[in-house]
Amino acid sequence: MxxxxxxxxxxxxxxxxxxxxxxxxxxxxxxxxxxxxxxxxxxxxxxxxxxxxxxxxxxxxxxxxxxxxxxxxxxxxxxxxxxxxxxxxxxxxxxxxxxxxxxxxxxxxxxxxxxxxxxxxxxxxxxxxxxxxxxxxxxxxxxxxxxxxxxxxxxxxxxxxxxxxxxxxxxxxxQFQWFNRQYSSFEDYLTYFNSRKRKSVKKERLKVTTQGIKVVRLHGEDLTSEKMHFFYDCYKQTYLKRSGHDGYLTEAFFQQIFRDLHHNLMLVIALKDNQPIASALFVFDQNQLCGRYWGALEDIDNLHFECCYYQGIEFCIERNIAKFNPGTQGEHKILRGFEPxxxxxxxxxxxxxxxxxxxxxxxxxxxxxxxxxxxxxxxxxxxxxxx
The missing domain is CATH 3.40.630.30 (Gcn5-related N-acetyltransferase (GNAT))
Structure with missing residues (x-):
């Protein structure tokens, strides 16, 4: 009309x-x-x-x-x-x-x-x-x-x-968002924390690695159909466990954005004994990183914080991205440096x-x-x- x-x-x-x-x-x-x-x-x-x-x-x-x-x-x-x-x-x-x-x-x-x-x-x-x-x-x-x-x-x-x-x-x-104040590394970022909170973050990250977890970041041409299928399995299983349905977004949606927007996507995958067990999908441009979708096939202490927050912060520092929006709600983000x-x-x-x-x-x-x-x-x- x-x-x-x-x-x-x-x-x-x-x-x-x-x-x-x-x-x-x-x-x-x-x-x-x-x-x-x-x-x-x-x-x-x-x-x-x-x-x-x-x-x-x-x-x-x-x-x-x-x-x-x-x-x-x-x-x-x-x-x-x-x-x-x-x-x-x-x-x-x-x-x-x-x-x-x-x-x-x-x-x-x-x-x-x-x-x-x-x-x-x-x-x-x-x-x-x-x-x-x-x-x-x-x-x-x-x-x-x-x-x-x-x-x-x-x-x-x-x-x-x-x-x-x-x-x-x-x-x-x-909301709680992270701002890049020209940090040179994650370690440099932590130097701005008070001593107790800095030790807490380091302990969380160490606990993930001592459980035998390896975390990798993929983007661009590395986002293959195989990686997309694994991510969608994690996304779907997490929604089923939490809400009793497969999630709002269909597999066809993720297939299409992996194909058409791969240059704006970053995928974090966690592996245990070289087998993928969790993943988080981010959308980014030169100004902002947005954490959008997460899923895990196995419960690992602190793995959500590592994949959804700390990996995103490292990515922003490496690429000089100004801010990181990890998603809505969640007061637990404050202690990790996400500002209201x-x-x-x-x-x-x-x-x-x-x-x-x-x-x-x-x-x-x-x-x-x-x-x-x-x-x-x-x-x-x-x-x-x-x-």
Whole structure:
């Protein structure tokens, strides 16, 4: 469906293929691998989104004078899973009042709690001028399609602030991320820890090696089909043990990104007696490493910390990558040097009474989140002189 508003024309698309790789990647130029056509296309063609997944593509293509100038990855959602910004309580409140919360509209990278660009624009577009028109158009679409609300997830801070100025309520959350302050090696990094915490990390890493574990990092052309199959077995088995299902992402998804995005992937494999027993998959570019998927066929003390955190830190130091996002939640990351940072989402609900109630809830929650972040900062392992 295509709608116009003076300078801009908006077209919503039920698959990324309807936009096409050339247009998408031209507009997503310079953004993270998660925003690229290959990643999002793999989600759709593999069945990880679409179908019965509860994620229905509804991507927005923005035109200016008949020329594509912007994209916004959008999904109609029939549930709140795979988002990592939790609104189950809001859905329950709707249900109590006999009102449908689902479907709702979300801009996000499915199953990926990584802050990044959502609205991706040609450099000639005036974002300040576009945003009020865009927000009005999206609210109109909520009414047309019977959706309750619009949610912008893991938005960059400056964009979140702009959205807040256009009645998209800003919500805070905390993640733990590692920052590369020009460390020359992992040992150099540990010199910034206080003595007790430094000894603790060294003990954890030593315990892995004394159990006969060897850990290797692979990327690029080393990511063979055989390695992918092993990784997927680990991923699936871990989900089955923890959640009773195979995981949100299909084997076909991993096959496709191993083929099309291997230059942006790093795979850690742990071996015992030369047999692989665990693996962790990371996505990276020149700016950031993101730890995304982990699985193990055998329980080994501290192996998760080694594969998912310490190997990632070493990789960033070796490649001079500025930051490392190991995934959402997990206070145990603090003691290993991952610092609490804010991440942002923005929300607008069609029904005014519900919107105002959510706004009050978020205002109280943001105060609690601020206190949580301040307390977490006090637990960091660095020497006081380094804080």
């Amino acid at each position: 295509s709608l116009s508003n003076s300078k801009y024309t908006f077209k919503f698309n039920t698959s990324i293929e309807k936009i096409g790789q050339t247009v998408w990647d031209d507009l997503a130029n310079g953004n993270s691998p998660f925003c690229q056509y290959s990643f999002l296309h793999a989600l759709e063609t593999s069945g990880s989104v679409g179908g019965k997944s509860g994620w229905q593509p509804f991507h927005l293509l923005i035109y200016q004078n008949s020329e594509p100038v912007g994209i916004l990855p959008l999904y109609k959602k029939n549930h709140s899973y795979g988002e990592y910004v939790f609104d189950f309580a809001w859905a329950n409140t709707y249900r109590q009042y006999g009102v449908n919360y689902y479907p709702k509209l979300v801009t996000a990278i499915p199953f990926t709690p990584v802050t990044g660009a959502r609205l991706m624009l040609d450099i000639k577009v005036d974002k300040q001028q576009l945003l009020p028109v865009l927000c009005k158009e999206i609210m109109a679409q909520l009414a047309v399609y019977g959706m309750s609300s619009m949610h912008w997830l893991f938005v960059e801070q400056d964009m979140s602030q702009l959205l807040h100025e256009h009645s998209q309520v800003q919500r805070h959350a905390v 940072i804010y991440c942002y989402s923005n929300h607008s609900l069609k029904e005014l009474a519900f919107h105002e109630a959510v706004e009050r809830f978020i205002e109280q929650e943001n105060t609690q989140i601020e206190e949580y972040k301040n307390n977490a900062e006090k637990l960091l392992p660095f020497k006081r002189s380094e804080l």
